[in-house]
Amino acid sequence: MKLEMTLPERPGFLHAVPILNIFALVQLFFLLGPSLVLQSGVAVDLAPSRFQMERYQDSIVVTLGPGEPGPRIHFGRDAVTLEELSARLDKLRADGAPTKAIVLLQTDTGTPVGIEREVTELVLGRGFRLALVGKNSSSAVVPGPKKAAE
Numbered sequence: 001m002k003l004e005m006t007l008p009e010r011p012g013f014l015h016a017v018p019i020l021n022i023f024a025l026v027q028l029f030f031l032l033g034p035s036l037v038l039q040s041g042v043a044v045d046l047a048p049s050r051f052q053m054e055r056y057q058d059s060i061v062v063t064l065g066p067g068e069p070g071p072r073i074h075f076g077r078d079a080v081t082l083e084e085l086s087a088r089l090d091k092l093r094a095d096g097a098p099t100k101a102i103v104l105l106q107t108d109t110g111t112p113v114g115i116e117r118e119v120t121e122l123v124l125g126r127g128f129r130l131a132l133v134g135k136n137s138s139s140a141v142v143p144g145p146k147k148a149a150e
Helices: 010-038 083-094 114-124
Strands: 060-064 073-075 079-080 104-106 129-133
Touching: 060 114, 073 083, 079 083, 083 114, 104 114, 114 129
Parallel strands: 060 104, 104 129
Antiparallel strands: 060 073, 073 079
């Protein structure tokens, strides 16, 4: 015996469910997408900059941040000392790092300028190009040339 449905069919809401699912997935993709991107380096409070930096392929990230008793130095995500940083840069150069390889230096605002200068001279002394990284800020005040008083 064949069973038959006696209630009238009302598919209006059932046709909307797949559309709602797709809408929810698209929202989830855009909300969680940036957190799934691999970011190199360590999070620090960067100084503001009004300049836009281009994206570099195969860049080396060195991060300077505050720490106890002295500033922390990170090569990628690994904490290193100044001597270890020097050894790693030498190893990269010996392993055939390209001559146009660039080191992105992220410096926390609380890091002493002397440490930043030491790391900068170390990187440039090893033959790498160097770029200082700052956070994007359109309202950053960057001092310009002074106008002569009339």
